[in-house]
Amino acid sequence: MKRWIRAVMMAAILCWTPATASSAEPAAGQPLPDFALAVPKDAGLRDYLGLSGGATFRIGDIKAEAVVIEIFSMYCPYCQKEAPVVNELYRKIEGGPLKGRIKLVGIGVGNSPFEVETFRKKYAIPFPLFPDGDFTIHKLVGEVRTPFFIVLKTRQTGAPKVIHAKLGAFESVDGFLEFVAKSAEIK
Amino acid sequence: MGRTARRIALVAGLAVLLWAGTAAAASEAYRDNVYDPGKLKPVDSALKVKVGQRAPDFTLKALSGGTVTLGGFRGKKNVVLSFVPAAWTPVCSDQWPGYNIVKDLFDAHDAILLGITVDNIPTLFSWTNQMGKLWFPVLSDFYPHGAVAKRYGILRSDGTSERALFVIDKKGVIRYIDVHDINERPPLEALAAELEKLR
Numbered sequence: 001m002k003r004w005i006r007a008v009m010m011a012a013i014l015c016w017t018p019a020t021a022s023s024a025e026p027a028a029g030q031p032l033p034d035f036a037l038a039v040p041k042d043a044g045l046r047d048y049l050g051l052s053g054g055a056t057f058r059i060g061d062i063k064a065e066a067v068v069i070e071i072f073s074m075y076c077p078y079c080q081k082e083a084p085v086v087n088e089l090y091r092k093i094e095g096g097p098l099k100g101r102i103k104l105v106g107i108g109v110g111n112s113p114f115e116v117e118t119f120r121k122k123y124a125i126p127f128p129l130f131p132d133g134d135f136t137i138h139k140l141v142g143e144v145r146t147p148f149f150i151v152l153k154t155r156q157t158g159a160p161k162v163i164h165a166k167l168g169a170f171e172s173v174d175g176f177l178e179f180v181a182k183s184a185e186i187k
Numbered sequence: 188m189g190r191t192a193r194r195i196a197l198v199a200g201l202a203v204l205l206w207a208g209t210a211a212a213a214s215e216a217y218r219d220n221v222y223d224p225g226k227l228k229p230v231d232s233a234l235k236v237k238v239g240q241r242a243p244d245f246t247l248k249a250l251s252g253g254t255v256t257l258g259g260f261r262g263k264k265n266v267v268l269s270f271v272p273a274a275w276t277p278v279c280s281d282q283w284p285g286y287n288i289v290k291d292l293f294d295a296h297d298a299i300l301l302g303i304t305v306d307n308i309p310t311l312f313s314w315t316n317q318m319g320k321l322w323f324p325v326l327s328d329f330y331p332h333g334a335v336a337k338r339y340g341i342l343r344s345d346g347t348s349e350r351a352l353f354v355i356d357k358k359g360v361i362r363y364i365d366v367h368d369i370n371e372r373p374p375l376e377a378l379a380a381e382l383e384k385l386r
Contacts, residue, residue, distance in 0.1 A: 073281065076281065077216040077318050078214055078216055112375070114376035114379070118289060118292075118375060122288045145214065147214070169216045
């Protein structure tokens with residue numbers, strides 16, 4: 001009997017190790033887990049992000065005061081429904097005083113480059129999208145459901161800091177934008 | 188010690204099985220309504236059809252009412268059959284919403300998509316309602332249970348079907364079969380490449 005209990009305990013210890021390898025869901029006040037993305041081939045998208053070149057970059061390299069990351073999947077119905085709303089957020093930023101200060105990127109979890117491109121074309125998405133085909137980034141951000149929005153304050157020392165994390169659609173584009181600007185202390 | 192070690196291995200193995208299966212990104216559309224069966228045996232059936240052969244004909248009840256007969260498309264449309272294992276499971280709940288935004292890809296290749304599961308119509312109704320309006324027919328292979336899946340050799344031992352794609356040309360001949368690892372979603376580019384070959 002004792003042996004049996006010991007077996008269960010040892011198994012539990014053995015099993016915990018892989019579980020902790022997957023990070024927790026992003027939360028306000030925490031640093032963003034470190035990951036690299038491929039520098040876009042498209043010059044317009046490179047300019048948007050303020051990247052000069054190289055093969056990869058990190059979120060902290062983006063020229064902006066705040067970055068909004070959308071974790072999405074081409075296969076997710078709510079992401080499909082939300083796509084025009086996120087496009088509107090992009091247009092509101094680009095057409096107003098916050099242009100250049102808040103930037104958007106999308107990460108397609110479990111999506112191949114072809115699938116991300118399909119999503120981009122379908123909804124005419126103007127901001128950069130990146131594939132995360134093998135769920136590497138998805139695991140780093142706690143395997144969140146989609147769409148999931150992570151708002152980061154950048155351009156500071158250390159890793160970009162999460163100032164807001166949210167599952168699902170935002171109710172109003174204006175409200176969300178105002179909230180981002182305020183939380184990132186953009187005046 | 189040998190017995191203890193075996194027990195450790197058994198419990199650890201079970202725990203690993205329980206963890207897996209969360210690899211697919213879950214859409215918020217289903218909230219907590221998707222049942223996670225854990226990691227399943229990748230393939231659990233033996234195919235009974237092959238490429239180059241005439242696709243066995245069938246007639247199934249459609250979610251939109253009436254029936255759909257495969258042979259009805261002969262001479263008119265290429266047909267893609269997408270069997271998914273069951274409603275309300277992780278990967279399946281994603282696969283068809285993806286196909287739902289690529290109608291133009293199917294149109295460009297003069298192809299129709301038929302989505303098939305072994306679930307009954309009321310279950311398919313509730314489940315597909317979460318996906319938005321689907322442009323393609325959804326068919327129920329419920330009764331006699333999984334008869335079409337069985338005819339094609341993709342009915343698993345637990346009564347669900349494989350996650351399988353069949354591309355059938357206008358002559359009714361099977362041109363491509365992908366009995367995919369049930370735990371993973373077939374990449375869209377593979378299907379796109381097969382449709383391209385029909386030109």
